[in-house]
Amino acid sequence: MAGGGRGRPIGVVLLALGPVLAVAYAGVNHVAIRMAVEAQIAGPRWVGGLIDADGMTSLGVDAWRLTWWTTLFVGLVALAYLVIGALLRRRSRGRTALLVLSGVLVIPYALGFLVALINPVKTLAALYHTRDFTDGLPGWQPATALILLAAALVQAAGLPLTAAEGRRATEAGERGAS
Template sequence: MAGSGRPVGLVLLALGPVLAAAYAGAGHLAIRAAVRAQTAGPAWEGGRIDESGLTSLGVDTWRLTWWTAMVVGAVAVAYLAFGVLLLRERRGRTLILVVSGVLIVPYALGFGVALFNPVELLAGLYDSPDFLAGLPAWQPYTAWLLLAGGLAQAVGMVVAAAYGRRAAPKPPDVAEVNGQS
């Protein structure tokens, strides 16, 4: 089992950006399904549809989903980079850990926004029951992908920090430096 910390830590750290992308992809699929239901519903009055096939509500909800995924994804990539730096036998580990502690704020805010489910909120604001009815039942649970990515990266940071600390050269003992045993 010796030496298994490095690959495990890297895999856990890589899950953050992957799950942020999965959140965006699942959100896009859900929004497309809701737009199809909206345009096929009885309340549809023939509003504007853009070149990508989304209604105004679809565009707005996709933008919110996309920006949430982008913010969380950017932070997740930063955590991946920090984890790689922690694996190295260099100084500056304290600064990396402090900055990574600060970066948890945008990660948590992104999860909070996703958990608040802006897709449903905007559909209610636009008063579009057909859009709401077209959302897949699994759509509200996509926010948990961001939480899973954050938790995996937190464990990955701990594994990377522990592995890097073990790999770092030990400072000489004071008794050895003074010639005493």
């Protein structure tokens, strides 16, 4: 049954993928930033500078912080969708307000994706004028923004499935009470 009816809550699984994909975005960007830091340090233009205990240059630290904040922002929105989905599965009032809230949350989700699409890691490298860091970024790093798009899309697919499952449960409960 689409929507999972018999013990297979596919909507909830899709909603849970949102936060997981947000963490995946952070993870792959961390790997990319590490690769770029290694290239920056090994590059011919490296004149020495501060390297923290984790082996990150100041640009690497700043790029990671911006990526981390973007991930936190999108991750919180993704968690909000997961909570909304859990509440929609229950037989209760307020379903319309939850659905409206989920529509409003599309805006911060899109904003987080836009920030990722602008590619803050590469933008920061340009501001720092560090060609070695930019050259060290792997070719796949700009595509990591698509992970956040995938997170939004799977949650957009999971929410109506979860809402429909909750609506069916509510209708069944009303029929049983009559």
